[in-house]
Amino acid sequence: MAINLNKGQRINLEKENGSKLERFCVGCNWGAITTKGGFFGLGTKTVEVDLDLSCVMFDTSGNRCDFLYSPLYTQQFLMLYGLLPGKLDSLDGALHHTGDDRSGDTGDDDGLDNEIITVDLKRVSPDIMQIFFFLNNCGKEDFSQIPYASIRMFEGTPEKVQQIFASYNVAAETAYQGKTALVMGELYKHNGAWKFNAIGDAYPHRNLGETINLISKQYVRR
């Protein structure tokens, strides 16, 4: 049974058989927007939706020490917030991003996540204490206009979901009207064990630099 995460919920990364969840995927599945009305109101029009799943890591002193985000962000865009060029692998090799999906599912919901970060907690550098996962929307739409968007943690590979551990619904929430960034949750180390905290706070950010700065100011334990 997967846990349906609620905002503010904290969970131990423990499976039903009592073993610890150590290797898993954090993925986001979302759909493009289909609107009625092309030519003379006939047919449908598809609006691609470019959500970006990213993560940022903080060390024991609360300093930002690593990150994963799309290498497709332009230097100009990143420079606004003094961010380094994007990359898909963490320095310790523990986390890997499958790459930037820029459209969402344009047919029906394919049930697979469009962007995924794979996590191997055993390989995470010992001085990393917190890993935040967040979502930014690069398009004009806000989260409430996207037909579906969900974030989940699961065991398996990006191509094959074996067991969903926890899931979190993002779109179709009136609370997300006008919001384009979501601090999804954090993995944090407590007494040497990793736990997950579902944050679920949405913001009207246009640049992931705003989201990273806010995480650093408001969510990092120091």
Ligand SMILES: [Ca+2]
């Ligand atoms: Ca994307």
Ligand SMILES: [Ca+2]
């Ligand atoms: Ca999908």
